[in-house]
Amino acid sequence: MANPFYISTAIHYPNGRPHIGHAYEMIAADAIARFQRQHGRDVFFQTGTDEHGLKMVQTARARGMEARQLADEMSSYFRDMADILDISYDRFIRTSEPQHYAASQAIWKAMADAGDLYLDRYEGWYSVRDEAFYEEKELSEGEGGPKLSPQGTPVEWTAEETWFFRLSKYQQPLLDFYAANPDFIRPESRRNEILRFVEGGLVDLSVSRTSFDWGVPVPDSPDHVMYVWVDALTNYITGAGYPHDPERFAKFWPADIHLIGKDIVRFHAVYWPAFLMSANLPLPKQVFGHGFLLNRGEKMSKSVGNVVDPMQLAELYGVDALRYFLLRDVSFGNDGTFSDEAIVTRANADLSNSFGNLAQRTLAFIAKNCEGQVEEGRADEPDAVLLTEVDTACAAFNAAFEDLALSQALEAWMVGVFACNQYIDAQAPWTLRKTDPDRMRAVLRTLIRAIRHLATTIQPVIPGSAAKLLAQLPSRDDDAFRIAPPTPIFPRLEIQQTEGA
Structure with a gap:
């Protein structure tokens, strides 16, 4: 290499x-x-x-x-x-x-x-x-x-x-x-x-x-x-x-x-x-x-008693949720602030509600309604539009990450996630299953490609979670893949009280 x-x-x-x-x-x-x-x-x-x-x-x-x-x-x-x-x-x-x-x-x-x-x-x-x-x-x-x-x-x-x-x-x-x-x-x-x-x-x-x-x-x-x-x-x-x-x-x-x-x-x-x-x-x-990282806007010190143990945060909220929050909410190069509420809010909004929910409902739908397999279907313009939007979002992520603009990179990545959610709501594969199965198959395959691209792109930030998701997806586009009932990757978090917070 x-x-x-x-x-x-x-x-x-x-x-x-x-x-x-x-x-x-x-x-x-x-x-x-x-x-x-x-x-x-x-x-x-x-x-x-x-x-x-x-x-x-x-x-x-x-x-x-x-x-x-x-x-x-x-x-x-x-x-x-x-x-x-x-x-x-x-x-x-x-x-x-x-x-x-x-x-x-x-x-x-x-x-x-x-x-x-x-x-x-x-x-x-x-x-x-x-x-x-x-x-x-x-x-x-x-x-x-x-x-x-x-x-x-x-x-x-x-x-x-x-x-x-x-x-x-x-x-x-x-x-x-x-x-x-x-x-x-x-x-x-x-x-x-x-x-x-x-x-x-x-x-x-x-x-x-x-x-x-x-x-x-x-x-x-x-x-x-x-x-x-x-x-x-x-x-x-x-x-x-x-x-x-x-x-x-x-x-x-x-x-x-x-x-x-x-x-x-x-x-x-x-x-x-x-x-x-x-x-x-x-x-x-x-x-x-x-x-610097500030605890609710205040500099941490032992005398004030607001020093937070990162291992405790990782145990309470998960390693990848903590990693994602720190790189998403802190503009790299500037001071940033954190709290239990901020970690939970960001992880739930981006990882659980947006990306995790997108992957879960897509994979669960395929496992339940398509026997885990989806053949090629009838492509339409919205499919190409979505894949272009995701490609653009991932390219923007890569460019920003290369420049160490880590927060902006994740913001760009989320544009791709939002595009997928808008697409699945607009295309409604649950309706197409009854009215147009051929079109449904194209929509589902488009979603699989988009989710795989997004998961691969975000892997440096949330390596464990992205790997688990990618393991549930086909590694390439062909007709041989089978999707088992998925395991949720990003559970919703509840606010805990950490020592020093």
Whole structure:
């Protein structure tokens, strides 16, 4: 299979259990990966966990355990979530793997060989929660006086010996790269933020720590471990084969899409390409910063008590109903809001009442009234019109999905579903059964073709449900198929109350 395609999620920080934001990112990346596979691409899809850094050390200490024990436990929750949500990842990477240590040290040596690393003393503001350093001009005053990062997290003054990366050297090369590659950062709002940040001037970046030892050791500096973002970002090339599998690396790198949350775009669109430029490695083709998921319009936090467990939502409403809602109701790239009511309303309206009901009544009618078989009948103009409408809707879905306009893609797909429902009501095969059986057969075969096309098209979004429906349909147009009494695929949902909702 030719034409490789590499998509990654951000690797998730496992100092706590996964939340709905992690699930959203995984689901979106999975749908894109499945879509590209469906269209003949040789896809490599990577997700995983980012396990080093001071936060992990502090969380482990508070629980009376070693950082590696905490990483092993917490990473398993993220892998379990991926499996429950039907995430078709090809590699679940952990930054505590020996192979990743080797890759991180290899890129470090390449940056050192370029003359871009030097030892000095760091004094400045550091956010443990963000694992990020901030300049004074970026900070704000919190209530009661503590300084806060741009993300609203507390910062503390840090002073220690550290290796620095010559980020300032790459200000103009980055601006030149952005100009030459306008789609490198998407959506446009994120691109504009990064342009303003880089144009405002870049300062050299502290890239090692000596205050803890849970991390990748810096080559030839035994007291230093790599700053978590050097280590974390390197995961993308570790999985692609750097430096242990040059043939694989040449095949899959550069990545087509790094899919990440909008709060970490700077690390992926400034630091990461600068590291790669320094190491003389190709840059990824695109960084897409999606928005946040809000619980009934409010940002989720443990202190407020509105953090929702995605596994609970999947258990209550079904994996595919949750997947469909998140990709249909959240405009990709913008913030979105969710609630139990919204999930149920959308799933019932689109999947149960519209598409599911269309498939169920068509297949049930054939099983009951035609002994499961339908021969060719007398075609008429409305048949060709419907199939053209469905083809157009599915083509619009494909075009929008290719452009990462996921919500618009599903909106286009629903146009095809609505066309089928209008068609079946207008043609009324239950009436034709008595008045014109030959015409009835043509109507039913037209519906089978349309439903099959719609189910195939939507499969990247609702893979389990679409597969079950396709298994009840003939795989091609001939006279040999037999349809058994169908099993409903999309039961109507009832509103439940989830914890934190």
